[in-house]
Every structure is written in structure tokens, then in C-alpha cells.
Amino acid sequence: MIVKSSWALPRLTRLAIPAVLALVAVLLPFILPGDRWVRVAALALIYIALASGLNILVGLTGLLDLGFIAFFIVGAYTTAILTVQLFVNQLGFDPDTLWWLFPVSLVGALVLAGIAGCILGYPTLRARGDYLAIMTLAFGEIVRLVSINWIGLTGGSVGIRGIPPFAIGDLELTSPSANYYVVLAMVVVILVALAGVVASPVGRAWVAIREDELVASSMGIRTRRYKLLAYVCGASIAGVTGVFFAHMQQFINPDSFTLEDNFIVLSLVILGGAGTFWGPVVGATLWIFFQAIARDWTIVQEHPEFRTGFLALIVVVLMIVRPGGIVSRKLKLTRSGGDVERPEPRTAPAGLEPDPIEAGAPVLVVDTVGRTFGGLTALGSVSFEVRRGEILGLMGPNGAGKSTLLNVLSGVTKPSRGSITFRGDRIDGLDSDRVSVKGVARTFQTVRLFWQMTVLENLLVGAHERLRGWVPAFALRLPRHRHDEARALTEAGSVLEFAGVWDERTRRASALSYDSQRRVEIARALMTRPKLLLLDEPAAGMNESETKALASLITAIRDSGTDVVLIEHDMDLLMSVSDRIVVLDHGEVIATGTPDEVRRNPAVLEAYLGSDA
Numbered sequence: 001m002i003v004k005s006s007w008a009l010p011r012l013t014r015l016a017i018p019a020v021l022a023l024v025a026v027l028l029p030f031i032l033p034g035d036r037w038v039r040v041a042a043l044a045l046i047y048i049a050l051a052s053g054l055n056i057l058v059g060l061t062g063l064l065d066l067g068f069i070a071f072f073i074v075g076a077y078t079t080a081i082l083t084v085q086l087f088v089n090q091l092g093f094d095p096d097t098l099w100w101l102f103p104v105s106l107v108g109a110l111v112l113a114g115i116a117g118c119i120l121g122y123p124t125l126r127a128r129g130d131y132l133a134i135m136t137l138a139f140g141e142i143v144r145l146v147s148i149n150w151i152g153l154t155g156g157s158v159g160i161r162g163i164p165p166f167a168i169g170d171l172e173l174t175s176p177s178a179n180y181y182v183v184l185a186m187v188v189v190i191l192v193a194l195a196g197v198v199a200s201p202v203g204r205a206w207v208a209i210r211e212d213e214l215v216a217s218s219m220g221i222r223t224r225r226y227k228l229l230a231y232v233c234g235a236s237i238a239g240v241t242g243v244f245f246a247h248m249q250q251f252i253n254p255d256s257f258t259l260e261d262n263f264i265v266l267s268l269v270i271l272g273g274a275g276t277f278w279g280p281v282v283g284a285t286l287w288i289f290f291q292a293i294a295r296d297w298t299i300v301q302e303h304p305e306f307r308t309g310f311l312a313l314i315v316v317v318l319m320i321v322r323p324g325g326i327v328s329r330k331l332k333l334t335r336s337g338g339d340v341e342r343p344e345p346r347t348a349p350a351g352l353e354p355d356p357i358e359a360g361a362p363v364l365v366v367d368t369v370g371r372t373f374g375g376l377t378a379l380g381s382v383s384f385e386v387r388r389g390e391i392l393g394l395m396g397p398n399g400a401g402k403s404t405l406l407n408v409l410s411g412v413t414k415p416s417r418g419s420i421t422f423r424g425d426r427i428d429g430l431d432s433d434r435v436s437v438k439g440v441a442r443t444f445q446t447v448r449l450f451w452q453m454t455v456l457e458n459l460l461v462g463a464h465e466r467l468r469g470w471v472p473a474f475a476l477r478l479p480r481h482r483h484d485e486a487r488a489l490t491e492a493g494s495v496l497e498f499a500g501v502w503d504e505r506t507r508r509a510s511a512l513s514y515d516s517q518r519r520v521e522i523a524r525a526l527m528t529r530p531k532l533l534l535l536d537e538p539a540a541g542m543n544e545s546e547t548k549a550l551a552s553l554i555t556a557i558r559d560s561g562t563d564v565v566l567i568e569h570d571m572d573l574l575m576s577v578s579d580r581i582v583v584l585d586h587g588e589v590i591a592t593g594t595p596d597e598v599r600r601n602p603a604v605l606e607a608y609l610g611s612d613a
């Protein structure tokens with residue numbers, strides 16, 4: 001039975017919001033009472049672009065950046081230096097004829113700010129929290145101080161005047177309305193491109209990193225690369241915005257960008273709703289207009305510093321009343337409406353085809369693997385193999401080293417010694433994202449889903465390796481990627497059906513029952529199309545009937561072509577589904593055999609029941 005789901009209507013309503021916003025934005029200069037307010041609107045657009053760029057780092061990827069304005073400075077000075085210092089002052093061009101230089105400046109700013117993003121991003125990849133905040137703050141200050149002190153290049157504290165206005169040929173776009181429309185075009189392009197990137201493997205990778213970096217990595221995402229990409233994308237947006245700002249103002253000096261601006265833009269993101277799409281837009285618009293209104297208040301005229309004080313106060317109050325910010329609408333991380341048609345019931349998920357390696361041949365060979373933590377030996381010298389077509393049970397008393405072994409097998413922890421060979425390739429030196437790409441997937445002892453994503457979005461993260469591509473291609477929404485994504489969604493539907501959680505597909509992971517969470521975690525791992533699935537206590541917390549159903553699922557996974565390593569404290573489950581069992585105690589293998597052999601093994605009985613056994 002094929003059940004058609006209807007998401008045509010939600011898609012229409014989703015398009016209605018941007019359409020209304022676009023209409024209001026276009027009509028705004030006619031609605032606003034005078035040029036002063038049109039200038040305020042243009043400034044709001046500059047802040048919308050900046051806040052949206054910073055939102056990539058802070059909101060989507062969870063990386064604090066207190067020096068974001070540095071990238072804006074790079075962009076603004078790139079165009080000022082290129083146009084005024086080089087072409088006008090050095091080469092003697094008439095500024096009125098330099099309109100064609102604008103796109104060159106844009107590309108230059110994009111590249112230079114992108115490089116600045118790389119320079120800042122690289123050393124901060126390992127840093128988080130306090131260290132990251134301080135490093136970014138210091139970077140921002142360095143750029144600002146360079147702009148003040150490199151007088152020959154930047155004009156020092158006087159700055160650079162005479163930056164030509166926006167123009168097309170002889171037509172100068174100098175009126176406030178013309179400036180507004182030019183900047184509006186920039187914001188529309190940025191937002192459309194950003195929406196494309198957010199609802200793509202790139203956006204999902206960013207959010208996955210924010211939610212759980214370790215799990216993101218075990219889904220095949222090269223987390224350091226994507227964090228760097230977040231810096232580059234955020235920086236590029238700020239750089240381009242700097243170019244528009246410089247031409248709009250027609251001059252820049254270091255006072256155009258203060259340390260305070262870093263905190264203001266960050267506050268706007270938080271105020272509007274970090275990690276949402278429209279949050280930065282709403283935050284920046286409300287704040288810039290509020291600030292302009294407040295400028296007429298006597299108290300602000302007497303104490304200009306109160307303006308920022310108001311922002312701080314509003315942010316503090318809002319954080320108490322509405323911690324997520326004004327906009328609470330969650331990001332859509334896929335553009336295909338977030339739903340799929342129902343596949344035929346209980347079909348084996350695509351990608352789990354039979355394997356060319358013959359049944360019974362070893363696929364994973366663990367050879368004298370050891371792992372120590374300081375003075376503690378979690379794994380002594382462990383050797384065993386997983387064979388094609390089997391479920392290998394892994395049991396042992398608490399602290400025996402089972403989870404450590406799973407971490408070592410999945411690349412989360414590197415072994416201190418020994419080797420691990422998977423289908424002929426050594427995988428013991430690989431990071432978890434590379435182990436995942438080799439075909440080893442895993443679940444975790446305590447369920448680790450991306451809680452803010454829907455179930456389908458969680459599964460799409462599992463398909464990351466097959467869907468990834470170039471950021472510009474996602475920004476341009478090339479049809480090839482749309483088709484790939486549609487195919488992955490169909491596959492996700494099929495995997496969910498297989499895992500028995502089809503009905504949960506559009507729910508947020510945090511809203512699922514415990515049983516469903518476990519199943520979705522398995523389904524997400526299956527979306528990586530693993531050849532070997534490592535399950536760490538999947539039945540923990542389940543009742544008897546749920547455990548029984550889980551046993552059928554695990555058997556079905558093996559039957560559909562994925563070998564399984566199962567750690568489980570539930571002996572009934574382990575004994576009933578395992579083809580062979582390896583028993584660990586104190587970091588050593590003490591027995592290997594069929595469930596019956598292991599059950600009767602004296603060493604196993606002693607490990608579990610003590611010497612009296």
C-alpha cells in the first residue's frame with residue numbers, strides 16, 4: 001500500500017512568509033516617513049546580513065565568536081583600499097568611472113574574508129567555550145588595531161574617504177532609497193543562498209556538530225572541516241556586507257567598527273533566536289529601528305551609552321522570559337517538505353544488499369588490541385573476529401571493557417596497541433568519521449540522537465557521505481542535489497519502516513518514547529549503509545515486549561546483509577539472537593563460542609557468579 005502524504009499546503013504556507021516579507025521590504029521606502037527612516041532600514045539590512053552570518057557560527061554550529069566584526073572590517077577595507085588607495089590615488093582613475101570595480105571588490109572581499117575565516121577558524125577548531133571566546137575576541141581586536149595603525153594602507157584613524165557610491169555606468173545610486181534597494185538585493189541573495197545551504201548536508205552537518213560532535217563524526221561527518229567551513233561561510237557573508245557598507249557610507253574609519261559591535265551583533269542573534277533562520281532578521285530589524293526611535297528620547301540624548309544598555313537589558317529580560325529568542329520556529333534542514341511517501345511495509349532498506357564476501361569468512365579481525373587510560377588497563381590484549389553473516393554477542397560484567405572495545409572499533413578511541421582490520425583494511429588509526437565511511441556504524445549506550453532535529457532529519461545525517469557536495473551548489477539549489485536528497489528521503493522512509501518507526505518520521509527526536517528513540521538511533525546508523533553495525537546495549541530501559549521486538553529487528557538487520565556486534569546485559573536477548581558470543585572480563589577475552597558453549601563455560605560462570613559457581 002502506498003500512502004500519499006500531502007505536504008503541498010504546508011509548503012505553500014512556508015513560501016507565504018518570505019513572500020509577504022519580500023513585499024513589505026520592497027514597499028518599505030514608500031511606507032516610511034522620510035529619508036532618515038529609509039537610511040535606518042538600510043542599516044537594519046546591513047545588520048540582518050551580519051547577524052545571519054554570525055548565526056551560522058553561533059546558532060547553527062554552536063561556535064562562539066566574539067570577534068565577528070573583524071571579517072566585516074576586512075571586507076570594507078578591501079573595497080576602500082582597492083578603489084580609493086589603489087585605483088584613484090595610485091593609478092589616477094576618476095572615482096566616477098570605477099563602478100565596474102564593485103564586483104571585483106566583492107570577489108576580493110569574499111576571498112580575503114574567507115581566508116581570514118580560515119586563519120581564525122583553524123586554531124580554534126579544538127577550542128570551545130572560554131578559550132574560543134577569548135581567541136575570537138583577540139582576533140577581532142588585532143584586525144581593528146591593524147586598521148588603526150597601518151596608516152599607509154588604511155588611512156589610520158582618519159580612515160578612507162571618497163569611496164564611490166553604488167553606480168551602474170553613469171547612473172549613480174546615491175539616494176537613500178537607491179542605497180536601500182541595493183543593500184536589500186544583497187540581503188535577499190544572502191538569505192536565499194543561506195536557506196539553500198541550511199537545508200542541505202552542510203546545514204545538517206553544522207547542526208549535528210552543535211548537537212553532538214561525537215555522534216556527528218560517527219555519522220561520517222568530518223567535523224573539523226565543517227567547523228572551518230562555518231567560519232569561512234560566516235566570514236564571507238560579513239566580508240561582502242562590509243563592501244556594501246563602505247559604498248553606502250562612502251567612507252570608513254576605525255570608528256565605524258567598535259569592539260561593542262561584536263557584542264551587539266551577537267545580542268541580535270540571541271535576541272531574535274540563535275539557530276533559527278528568521279531570528280537574526282527579526283532581532284536586527286527590531287533593534288535597529290528601536291535604536292533609531294530611542295535616539296529621540298531625552299534620556300538617550302543626554303546619555304548615548306544608554307542605547308546599548310537598553311539592548312543588554314532587553315536581552316537579559318528576554319533570556320529569562322523566552323530563552324530561545326523571539327523566533328522559535330525550528331530550522332527546516334531539508335527542503336523537500338520534511339515528509340516522504342510510505343514504502344511497502346517491512347521492506348529491507350535499500351543499500352543493505354547481499355555481500356560478495358561469503359558467509360562465515362572473517363570481516364573484522366581484532367588482533368591483540370589493548371587500551372589503557374593512564375595507569376588503568378581497560379583492555380589488555382583482546383583478539384577475536386566477526387564473521388560474515390553473524391550476530392556476535394559481546395558480554396562481560398560491569399567494567400569488563402565492552403564499551404571501551406566498541407569505542408576502539410568505531411574510532412572514537414584509538415587503541416594503545418594491536419590492530420583492527422575490517423574487510424582487509426586497517427582501521428585502528430582512523431578517526432570515527434573515516435571508520436563510518438569504511439562501513440562500520442554504531443549506536444551508543446545512552447541514546448544519542450540529534451534532539452532538535454526531526455526523525456527524518458536525523459536519518460538524513462546518516463546519509464551525509466552520499467549527499468555531500470560543494471557549498472555553492474547547495475546555495476544555488478542545483479537540481480542534482482535536490483534529486484539526491486529526494487532519493488535519500490525515500491530511503492530514510494524505507495529504513496524507518498524497516499525499523500518499525502515510520503509513524504514517528506516527522507516528530508522531533510526529543511518527543512519520542514524511549515523505545516522509539518532506540519529504534520531511530522538504529523535506523524540512523526543503518527542510513528550510513530553499514531556493513532557492520534555495533535550496538536551498545538540497545539535494549540537498556542526497554543520492557544519485555546519491546547525487547548522481543550528489538551530481537552526481531554536485530555535478526556532482520558543481519559538477514560538483510562549487515563553483520564552485527566551486540567553488547568547487551570539482557571542475557572535472554574543476547575543468548576537468543578547471537579550466533580557466537582565473546583566474553584570479556586577485566587579487559588581480556590575469557591571465552592568465545594556459541595551461546596550454549598558460553599553458558600556452560602566455567603570461566604564465564606566464575607566471572608559472573610564468583611568462584612562459588
Ligand SMILES: Nc1ncnc2c1ncn2[C@@H]1O[C@H](COP(=O)(O)OP(=O)(O)OP(=O)(O)O)[C@@H](O)[C@H]1O
Binds near residue numbers: 377397398402
Ligand atoms: N575515558 C576513560 N577514562 C578512564 N577510564 C575509563 C575511560 N573509559 C573507560 N574507563 C575505564 O575502563 C574500564 C572499562 O570500562 P567500560 O565502560 O569499557 O566497561 P563496560 O564493560 O562497558 O562496563 P558497563 O557494562 O558498566 O558499561 C572501567 O574501569 C572504566 O572505568
